[in-house]
Amino acid sequence: MCRVLGITNFNYAKHARIVARFCQLARTGMVMAEDPPGHEDGWGLAFYRNGELVVRKSxxxxxxETDQVIGLLEKARTSPVMILHLRKSAWTNTSSTRHAHPFFLGDTVFFHNGVVYDYQGLLPDITLPGLRADARDTEVFFYHVMSGTTGDLGRDFLATAALIRQKHRFSALNCLFSDSRKLFAYRDYTREPDYYSLHKAYAENSCLVSSEPLDDNLRWEMMAQGEFLAIDPGGGG
Structure with missing residues (x-):
């Protein structure tokens, strides 16, 4: 249960106000009816500098700690892909840097909003080493994707998402992830569609994907259920 923001062709000079508004969702972001306000169980940031993935989380x-995020992005100035995440934990005793999103391997980084309740059923298919015993649903979800066999990140993600839809219980599979070449976004849910939202907008050469609209001057469009985006910052599709 989280809020997420992804931007292609990120430029801090252009996107500073949107980042600042997103950070405020830690206090004001939409929550489900039975939940207390706030998304204050951790945060995570990912961007690429000189072709290498940079991750900070807490x-x-x-x-x-807003100053940390602002300072990092102000110093970075630009990135082909930037993703920011605010966490509202569904699991007890996991409000820690260890369990904050994102999870990453190499240059691939993964953020998720939602819960896969019976994620343990995904474990037998995971072939990559390194998954720790205290991993929760998002980290297991990610390792399952990365254990895919096609060599295509988007196709491997969709295969894992299809498996979860068919055989597992989940609240939502809203995801933002990247391999440095593309920003991927996916929306699916079984409950609370107003909360498990993803909106997309375009501004100049950037695509923005956010849990909530952040700028009234942009035309935000709700992603459809099951919609999958693979956005090339270079404009290649």
Whole structure:
């Protein structure tokens, strides 16, 4: 249960206001009817600098550490893909840097909003080493994707998502992820469609995907259930 923001062709000079508004969702972001306000169980940031993935994450509230995010992005200035995540944990005793999103392997980085309740059923198919015993649903989800056999990140993700839809219980599979070449976005849910939302917008040469609209000057469109985007920052599709 989280809020996410992804931007292609990120430029801090152009997108600073959107980042600042997203950070405020840690306090004001939409929550489900039975939940207390706030997404303060951790945060995570990913971007690419000189072709290499940079990840920073924390188990603390972003409201207390906004300066860290702003400082990192201000210094980075630009990135082909930038993704930011606010966590509202579904699992007890996991508000820690260890369990904050994103999870990453090499240059591939993965963020998820939703819960896969019976994620343990995915474990037998995972072939990659390194998954720790205390992993929860998102990390297991990611390792299952990365254990795919096609060599195509988008196709391997869709195969895992299809398996979860068919054989597992979940609230939502809303994901943003990247391999440095593309920003991928996916929306699916079984409940609370107003909360498990993903909106897309375009501004100049950037595509923005966010849990909530962040700029009234942009035309935000809700992604459809089951919609999958593979956005090339270079415009190749």
């Amino acid at each position: 188990g603390a509230s972003l409201l207390d």
